[in-house]
Amino acid sequence: MPEPIRMSRRAWVAAWAVLCAAGLGVTAGLNASSSSGPQTEMRVSAECAELIADLEKQLAKTHQEGNDAVLGFSRVQVGAENDCRDELREHFRGDQ
Missing domain, CATH: 1.10.10 (Arc Repressor Mutant, subunit A)
Known part of the structure; x- marks a missing residue:
């Protein structure tokens, strides 16, 4: 069985920071796209x-x-x- 790849603590912190930044960027993009679109008019009975x-x-x-x-x-x-x-x-x- 092959040995697992060892990563330094700095590499783990950097990977975690990149994932957090990507998540925040995607969340901000989704929030901006959902609020800026025109509101569809509801049908009223x-x-x-x-x-x-x-x-x-x-x-x-x-x-x-x-x-x-x-x-x-x-x-x-x-x-x-x-x-x-x-x-x-x-x-x-x-x-x-």
Whole structure:
């Protein structure tokens, strides 16, 4: 059986440093590529679109009256396929 190749401590440290630097570079590249791409628009179901339109109307009405807030509830059961929670958050994210 052949003898294993012996490496000095400096060689191990250098190899470890190169691998860490490569990993950090790849991670930074992946983070930059995922955040700089255009966001794809989510499809909104008809029920969620109707709810968002109703909330927009209520919000416009309250702004005219001098108020700044509207409380909205999703009309479907939480956890159901057509839960509008994510669509509501996405739509009103800039209005926080």
